[in-house]
Amino acid sequence: PAKSAVNAIFPAVAVPEGATKGTVSVSKDSLAIDDDFHFVISADQEVGVLIIEDDSPVPNQSFFIQGALRIGDRPHFRVDVRSLSRTTFGDLDKRALVILNDVPYPGGDLGKRLKEFVAEGGGLFIVMGDQSQASGWTGDGAELFPGKVGPAVERNAGNGVALATLQY
Numbered sequence: 001p002a003k004s005a006v007n008a009i010f011p012a013v014a015v016p017e018g019a020t021k022g023t024v025s026v027s028k029d030s031l032a033i034d035d036d037f038h039f040v041i042s043a044d045q046e047v048g049v050l051i052i053e054d055d056s057p058v059p060n061q062s063f064f065i066q067g068a069l070r071i072g073d074r075p076h077f078r079v080d081v082r083s084l085s086r087t088t089f090g091d092l093d094k095r096a097l098v099i100l101n102d103v104p105y106p107g108g109d110l111g112k113r114l115k116e117f118v119a120e121g122g123g124l125f126i127v128m129g130d131q132s133q134a135s136g137w138t139g140d141g142a143e144l145f146p147g148k149v150g151p152a153v154e155r156n157a158g159n160g161v162a163l164a165t166l167q168y
Contacts, residue, residue: 102129105141
């Protein structure tokens with residue numbers, strides 16, 4: 001019903017080896033963007049994650065992301081890190097999540113394949129930073145990004161940057 005939540009319980013099914021993508025769709029309403037829920041399940045409970053960094057990343061750029069993913073063991077995360085220029089179509093295979101760590105959205109065929117990956121239920125997590133300029137988020141990247149990319153609103157005394165302000 002409108003303005004309510006309902007739990008849905010599905011019968012157990014055999015899941016093939018590797019990652020299996022699925023979609024749960026609810027009846028169409030006036031907010032079509034949330035009518036389909038995409039997910040990935042795996043029989044071996046290992047989640048493939050690909051972190052894409054700049055070709056010249058800062059030292060230990062993905063250190064904390066990898067550390068956070070290593071904490072969990074149910075499921076276990078299999079994490080690989082690639083530079084943007086060395087990432088290929090095959091690197092997206094058997095992945096449940098791609099993390100763009102302070103890189104512009106990939107152009108060309110890789111950018112199109114990443115858009116297909118998301119449309120098929122793959123996860124995309126975007127980490128914005130000094131290398132993530134608004135000019136790098138056009139075309140397919142702009143369609144996947146949940147908002148418009150702009151400049152930092154306010155630089156803090158340390159390395160942090162405010163991306164937006166909150167008005168109560």
